[in-house]
Amino acid sequence: MIELTVNGTRHEVDVVPGMPLLWVLRDELGITSPKYGCGVAQCGACTVHIDGKAVRSCQSRIGDVANKSVVTIEGLDNRDQHPVLQAWIEHQVPQCGYCQTGQIMQAISLLQRIPKPTEEQINEVMSGNLCRCGTYPRIRAAIHAAAARKMAEK
Amino acid sequence: MGDLQRISRRAFVFGSAAVAGGIAFGSYSGAAATMAANGNPLAASLGPNSVTFNPWVEISPEKITLIAQHADIGQGVGSAQVILIAEEMDLDPGQFEIRFAGPSPAYFNTGFKDEFAPFLAADQSPAAEEARAATLEYLRKTGLQMTGGSSTIPDTYEKCRVAGAVARETLKATAAKRSGVAMADIRTQSGDVILPDGTKIPYVHLAAEAATIPPVLDVKPREASTWRLVGKPMMRLDIKSKVMGELKFGIDQKVDGMLYASVKLNPAKGQPLQSYDASKALKMPGVKKVLEIKNGVAVIATNSWYAMKAVAAIDCKWAPSTYPAEQAGHWKVLENSFKPEFLGKEWRKIGDVDAALKTGKLVEAEYRAPYVAHQPLEPLNGIGLVTDKGMEIRVGHQSPQFVQSVAAKAIGLKPEQVTFHNQWTGGSFGHRLEYENVRVLAEIANQMKGTPIKLVFSREEDFIQDIPRQIAIARHKGKVENGKIVAADLKLASTAPLNGLLERSGVPSKDPDAQLAAGHWNVYYDIPNFRATTYEARGLSPSTTWRSVGASTAGFFTESFIDEMIHAAGLDPMKARIEMCAIPTYRRLLETLAEMSDWKGPLGNGKGRGVAFVEAFGTPTAEVVEVTATDKGIRIDKVWVAVDVGKVVDPVNFENQVQGGVIWGLGHAINCELTYAKGGVQQTNYNHHEAMRIYQCPVIEVRGLENDPKVRGVGEPPVPPAAPALANAIFAATGKRIREMPFNKFIDFV
Numbered sequence: 071m072i073e074l075t076v077n078g079t080r081h082e083v084d085v086v087p088g089m090p091l092l093w094v095l096r097d098e099l100g101i102t103s104p105k106y107g108c109g110v111a112q113c114g115a116c117t118v119h120i121d122g123k124a125v126r127s128c129q130s131r132i133g134d135v136a137n138k139s140v141v142t143i144e145g146l147d148n149r150d151q152h153p154v155l156q157a158w159i160e161h162q163v164p165q166c167g168y169c170q171t172g173q174i175m176q177a178i179s180l181l182q183r184i185p186k187p188t189e190e191q192i193n194e195v196m197s198g199n200l201c202r203c204g205t206y207p208r209i210r211a212a213i214h215a216a217a218a219r220k221m222a223e224k
Numbered sequence: 225m226g227d228l229q230r231i232s233r234r235a236f237v238f239g240s241a242a243v244a245g246g247i248a249f250g251s252y253s254g255a256a257a258t259m260a261a262n263g264n265p266l267a268a269s270l271g272p273n274s275v276t277f278n279p280w281v282e283i284s285p286e287k288i289t290l291i292a293q294h295a296d297i298g299q300g301v302g303s304a305q306v307i308l309i310a311e312e313m314d315l316d317p318g319q320f321e322i323r324f325a326g327p328s329p330a331y332f333n334t335g336f337k338d339e340f341a342p343f344l345a346a347d348q349s350p351a352a353e354e355a356r357a358a359t360l361e362y363l364r365k366t367g368l369q370m371t372g373g374s375s376t377i378p379d380t381y382e383k384c385r386v387a388g389a390v391a392r393e394t395l396k397a398t399a400a401k402r403s404g405v406a407m408a409d410i411r412t413q414s415g416d417v418i419l420p421d422g423t424k425i426p427y428v429h430l431a432a433e434a435a436t437i438p439p440v441l442d443v444k445p446r447e448a449s450t451w452r453l454v455g456k457p458m459m460r461l462d463i464k465s466k467v468m469g470e471l472k473f474g475i476d477q478k479v480d481g482m483l484y485a486s487v488k489l490n491p492a493k494g495q496p497l498q499s500y501d502a503s504k505a506l507k508m509p510g511v512k513k514v515l516e517i518k519n520g521v522a523v524i525a526t527n528s529w530y531a532m533k534a535v536a537a538i539d540c541k542w543a544p545s546t547y548p549a550e551q552a553g554h555w556k557v558l559e560n561s562f563k564p565e566f567l568g569k570e571w572r573k574i575g576d577v578d579a580a581l582k583t584g585k586l587v588e589a590e591y592r593a594p595y596v597a598h599q600p601l602e603p604l605n606g607i608g609l610v611t612d613k614g615m616e617i618r619v620g621h622q623s624p625q626f627v628q629s630v631a632a633k634a635i636g637l638k639p640e641q642v643t644f645h646n647q648w649t650g651g652s653f654g655h656r657l658e659y660e661n662v663r664v665l666a667e668i669a670n671q672m673k674g675t676p677i678k679l680v681f682s683r684e685e686d687f688i689q690d691i692p693r694q695i696a697i698a699r700h701k702g703k704v705e706n707g708k709i710v711a712a713d714l715k716l717a718s719t720a721p722l723n724g725l726l727e728r729s730g731v732p733s734k735d736p737d738a739q740l741a742a743g744h745w746n747v748y749y750d751i752p753n754f755r756a757t758t759y760e761a762r763g764l765s766p767s768t769t770w771r772s773v774g775a776s777t778a779g780f781f782t783e784s785f786i787d788e789m790i791h792a793a794g795l796d797p798m799k800a801r802i803e804m805c806a807i808p809t810y811r812r813l814l815e816t817l818a819e820m821s822d823w824k825g826p827l828g829n830g831k832g833r834g835v836a837f838v839e840a841f842g843t844p845t846a847e848v849v850e851v852t853a854t855d856k857g858i859r860i861d862k863v864w865v866a867v868d869v870g871k872v873v874d875p876v877n878f879e880n881q882v883q884g885g886v887i888w889g890l891g892h893a894i895n896c897e898l899t900y901a902k903g904g905v906q907q908t909n910y911n912h913h914e915a916m917r918i919y920q921c922p923v924i925e926v927r928g929l930e931n932d933p934k935v936r937g938v939g940e941p942p943v944p945p946a947a948p949a950l951a952n953a954i955f956a957a958t959g960k961r962i963r964e965m966p967f968n969k970f971i972d973f974v
Contacts, residue, residue, distance in 0.1 A: 085527065086509045093529035097484065102476035103469030105650070106528070107601045108683045112910040115601055143469035158467045162459065162876050165884055166298025167466030168473060168601045168650025193919035200910055202601050202651050203298050204887030206921035208880065 072136050076101060077145025087133025092116045094132045095142065103143045103171040107200070114199030117172035118142050124179035143171045146178070153223065154178050157216035165203035173199045177213050186217045259383055260441070262367055265328035266291070273432035277394050277439045279330040280309055280387040283431040288313075288320040288415065293331040294371040294380070295324065295622045296462070297600075297652035299939045300877040301376040303461040305384050307874070311453045312388025312445055313427075314412040317461055324646035327624035329367020334383060335375030336363055338842050338934070340738075344746050345842035346807045348933065371622040372657060372769065374841040374937025377873055381935045385445040385454075393440035398430045401437065457876045462648070474620040474647030475605045475680060482607065482676035483512060485668050486531035488538055489520035489660070491688050491904025492545030493766055497521065499541045505534040514538065517667040518634075522679075524672060532682045545903035547765050554595075554764050554900060558697045561717035561761040568720075568736035568758035571745035575753035580703055580711035587702045587792050589785055592964040593777035594897035595692035597905075597913055598770055602650025604661035604681040604689075608669035614641030615666060620649030622657045626729045630659045631666040633730070653888070654769040657725055660689045684908040692898050692905075693770030694719045694740075695761075698781035703753075704793040709804070711753035712789070714744055716778060719767040720760050728766075736760065743775030743782055743944050746839050749804035765900065771888055772943035775840035779944030780893070780951070783836035784963065787952045797952060798823045798835050798848075809931045810837070810844045813868050820927055821848040821864040826956065830854070831861075834952025836945035842934065843941035844868050847886065849922075849949040853957045857972030860890060860922040860950065868929040869936040875928065882926045882942045889946025891916030895968045920973065 071082045074091075076099060083098045090109075095101040095118070104127050107115035116127040119141040127140075146152055154177055164170045173196070180187055180195045187195070192213055201209070259278055266276040274284040282289040290309050296302030306322050309315075325331050337360040338345065343352035392412055399417040400407040402425075409420045416424040448455065465471040490497060500521050502514040510530030515522045521538050525531035548554050606619035614637055621627045624646060628639040649656055665679045681689070696718035703711040720737035727733075737760060745756040770776060790800045798818050805811040814837060817823075827833060830853040837846040848864040863886050872878045896913050898905045907913040928938075951962045954971060962970050 089527070089529055093527055096476075097527040097529070100478065102472065105473075105601070106475070106603065106680070106683075108910050109532075110683075110909055110911070113601060149468070155467050159459075159464055162463050162880065164298075164460075164463055164466040165300065165880055166600065166602070166649065166651040167462065167471060168298075170466055171469040174467065197917045197919045200601065200914075200917065202599065202653070202888075202915070204884030204891075204916065204921075205880065206887060206916070206918040207883050207924055209918060210921075 072132055074132065074135050074138070074140060076140045077142060083132070085132060087131060089132045090128050091118070091130040091132055091135050091140065092127040095127060101142050101144060105168055105172060107169065112200065113169065114176060115169045115172040117175040117199070119175060119179065122182070124176050143175060153219040154181065154216040157212040157219060161208045161212040161215060163205050163208040163212050165205055169199060169201045173201065173209055177209070177216070180213070181217055181220060185220060187213065259387065261364060262329040262332060265326060265330055275431045275435035277391045278387045279325070279328065280384060281313070281391040283427055283434070285428055285431055288315065288427060289323050290320050291325050292322050293325040293369065294376040295620065295646055295649065295656070297371065297620070297622065297649045297656060299376070299881060300460050300874070301371070302648070304873055304877065305376060305380040306461070307453050307458065308380055308384035309388035311451055312385045313392050314414060316414050317459065319415045322461065325369070325624070327369060327628055327644055329369070331369040332363050332367045333370050333375055333379050334360055334363060335379030335937070336368070336373060338378065339373050339375065345839055346748060346810065369624055374843065374939045374941060377937050378842070378935055381871070381873070386443065389443040389445045390439055390441060393443050394434055394437065395427055395430050397440050398434040398437060399425055402433060454873055455871065458874050460874070460877055471648055473602055473650050474618060475602050475650070477607055477618055477647065479607055479609070479676040479678070482678050483524050483672070484526065484528045484531045485522050485524050485677050485679045486528060486535045486682060487517070487520055487522045487664050487679065487685060488535045488540060489664065489685065489689055490542040492542055493689065493691065495519060495543040495545060497540060498543055501539040505537045508534040508537060515668060515671050517664055520664070522664065522668045524668070524677070528678070528680045532680070536682070547763055548900070549903045550901055551899040554695060557764055558695060558717050558761050561759045562699060562715060563759070566717065566759040566761065568740055568760045570755065570757045571741045572754065572756045574751070574755070577711055577713045577753045577755040580753040581701060581713060584703050584705055587704060587789050589700055589788055589963055591698040591700070591781040591784060593696045593780060594899070594965060595695045595765060595767065596770060596892050596896050597687055597690045597692055597898050597907065598653040598655035599687060599690060599910070599913065600649070600651025600653055600655055603683055603686045604655070605679055606661050606665045607676055607678045608665040609676040610635065610666070610669040610673050614643065615669065616643045617662070617665065618645045618647055619662060619665070620647035620656055621662070622652060623729065626659070627662050629730050630662050634663045634666040635670040653771040654773070655690065658691050658768055659728060687908045687913070688904055691724070691766050691768040694721045694767040694774070694777060695764065696777040698778070700781065700785040702785065702789045704789055707793050707795065709749070709751050709789045709793060712751050712785070714756045714782060714785070715759070716740065716744060716781060717759040717761050718777065719764050721767045721769050721773055724766050725768045739769070739774035740778070742773060742840055743778035743838050747782055748807050748810050748839065749786065749801070750806045751804070771885070772840050772940040775838055775944040776889070779836070779838035779840065780947040780965065783838060783945065783948035784951050787834070787948065787955070788961065796825055801835060801837060809868060810839070812931055813844050813866050813929055814846050816927060816929060817846045817848060817864060817866040820866060820925065823848065830957060832953045832955070832957025834949045834954070834956055836948035836952060838941070838944040840941040840944050841937055843936040843938060844932070845941045845945050847942070847945040847949045849946070849953040851950070851953045851957050854974055857974045858954055858957070859974045860920065863922050863924045865924065865942060866927050866929060867938060867942060868932045869938050870932040871930055871935045872928040878928050878938060879926045881938050883924045885940065885942030886924050886946050887916050887921060889943040890950055893947035893950055893965050893967055894973050895966050897966050
């Protein structure tokens with residue numbers, strides 16, 4: 071049995087230690103916001119936070135995650151009022167929406183590190199997150215809006 | 225119409241049945257009658273004290289359900305088509321649930337009537353309209369329910385509003401009967417019928433009684449000026465649940481007691497498995513079973529990842545491909561297809577091209593477009609359960625009826641024994657019109673009778689089995705004289721995407737593939753000698769519909785060649801196009817684009833602009849791309865897009881779709897191709913087939929025009945002009961003419 075904490079809840083799972091966190095979340099725990107897109111850290115759809123950092127859950131072995139705190143979009147603090155999620159809704163960023171939870175988790179991590187990112191900083195940090203529908207202009211706009219909103223709240 | 229004479233494109237895409245007369249949606253009661261002609265599938269499963277007025281509206285004592293007949297593959301139609309109903313029913317967002325339609329001829333796609341009738345989109349003459357009306361009746365008879373061809377809004381724009389109006393008027397009639405008040409004195413608002421004394425009766429309280437009176441069919445939908453929702457910026461109904469991570473896609477669904485499966489199929493598409501060794505896989509963790517299926521193997525396990533890992537460890541021997549094993553062989557076949565025996569069709573002929581090309585200085589060029597993958601981010605998947613009674617299948621798909629027939633055929637059932645539940649999908653771009661996952665899921669679930677199976681393709685397997693966009697070569701010839709384009713002879717050889725899809729759907733066509741004419745024959749410049757011919761290569765990889773289909777390749781060829789001729793004539797690319805454009809609506813579109821982009825000719829300083837204009841699926845779209853040639857490569861700075869859709873239903877989603885289409889067109893033109901080696905594709909993940917990432921994404925300014933007398937779709941039309949506008953911009957910036965996709969084979973991008 072491997073123990074892990076997801077969104078503040080402790081779980082025990084009976085899987086091999088090499089299983090990626092993504093598949094523990096999805097198939098063992100039924101937490102489906104992290105998506106399987108590529109399995110090789112090329113798309114970012116599986117992005118979650120581990121100890122506060124954005125991580126590709128398809129590349130994190132469950133054996134290495136034990137005793138760490140995993141947060142998916144379902145477990146964000148103040149989720150209904152979250153400035154990044156609110157900006158994403160106001161700008162109607164999603165099309166198919168499949169990559170968006172990963173995009174949002176990456177953007178939250180970006181804004182934690184850089185409260186007011188430039189276009190170049192957005193490009194650098196968000197380029198690992200693929201969107202096949204082409205929502206990039208709206209992702210940019212939502213990140214700028216969330217940054218402004220966070221500033222205003224301070 | 226000038227040169228837009230009647231041209232026989234093809235009788236009808238699904239055969240050539242003789243059609244007499246036809247029912248047009250000429251009157252709204254006529255529309256209601258046409259809609260009712262194929263029955264109402266909701267009636268059979270209606271709960272107690274509930275009512276359904278037509279295939280789009282169901283009201284029970286608890287809730288109102290609006291049916292989305294078109295699949296939502298990210299294009300937002302799960303929202304758009306039900307908003308059209310809600311507008312007429314005086315419902316507010318949040319007052320109803322959305323359910324995807326099951327398979328039924330009641331949901332035949334009326335939107336295909338324009339695409340399938342053998343006329344140019346710009347031809348709205350009585351003869352063309354008559355043919356479209358006849359096509360509509362043919363479509364009703366065949367009952368084909370399909371999402372595709374950017375047809376959702378053209379299909380539902382009128383009928384969903386009529387459906388909503390029928391529901392509203394019938395609820396009012398019910399309330400009139402109950403209260404004794406004249407119907408004319410009753411109104412509706414926010415899900416209530418309101419009597420003259422102010423009494424509000426919620427629709428749900430009228431459901432049982434409404435079922436006892438005949439629906440009011442003689443309705444008149446509201447005037448556009450009174451619309452609350454349609455045409456206004458609205459919050460798409462799926463946005464919040466997608467942002468919150470709550471929306472369940474097909475891949476997120478769960479059924480009690482299910483096991484997980486993954487597959488490895490012959491990379492030589494469609495060919496069988498010869499032998500396999502699963503001894504290693506059987507010892508791997510979580511593995512329950514290894515199954516042999518028609519063209520490969522499947523692993524059943526307790527977790528998708530166990531299934532993927534184990535199936536990858538199976539050693540398979542495959543039958544060889546029926547198409548050339550190596551990519552060079554594919555190009556060779558294509559090169560040799562410009563011959564009479566491969567003629568698809570001469571789609572259009574104006575003047576005397578042969579005579580015109582006998583003398584003078586000719587412009588000649590060859591263009592190429594490779595196979596490309598669809599690869600929506602949600603991989604192919606599905607949940608299937610086979611019992612003695614039949615099969616239940618949960619999968620996101622654009623053709624519900626063909627899911628039934630393909631699954632049934634794979635395991636010896638009748639189509640009606642297959643129950644289909646459509647799912648929200650993480651993109652499609654044409655991928656979810658094909659059946660790889662449906663067929664193998666049926667086979668696996670059939671071998672696992674009684675156990676629900678959730679199938680997930682690995683990304684690699686999804687790439688390998690992705691039936692690609694057509695591969696094509698164009699050989700164009702033209703003549704410029706006295707600063708004018710006087711002749712264009714457009715020839716292209718290609719694989720046949722639509723005919724391939726139809727064959728795999730079980731409805732083969734003997735007609736030439738009309739999608740190869742898209743972007744090829746529908747050229748709206750006044751060129752006195754013009755001919756457009758297609759050749760269909762045989763014996764190559766199967767290919768299928770990829771966002772914008774034929775126009776994604778032909779649009780690149782045609783608009784690059786027009787640009788070359790314009791330059792040969794010493795003209796300005798924008799001004800020349802405007803002056804040559806024979807259709808007033810389209811000319812206005814180009815003028816709008818020139819104004820938006822403030823087009824003033826060459827820019828200098830390493831900057832260049834290119835323009836392209838393509839009509840696809842009836843929607844004219846023109847784009848300007850601006851690039852800078854930096855010392856590290858081409859940077860795409862900005863794109864301006866003008867699209868005429870007759871009516872913009874939702875300005876926010878419209879802009880998102882157009883931007884997405886441009887990004888799709890640019891990204892794949894820059895760096896994507898699928899190439900064959902040893903019978904299978906060499907690109908198996910996004911690092912091999914990347915398309916556009918955010919760092920490359922330009923600013924994209926969009927304008928929707930409403931000059932076209934018809935309401936048009938927008939999912940695909942922004943794609944085709946993107947690649948030629950980019951190639952034309954690169955030429956303007958560097959003097960280098962790129963005639964083959966992907967462009968990064970010839971120039972670097974930053």
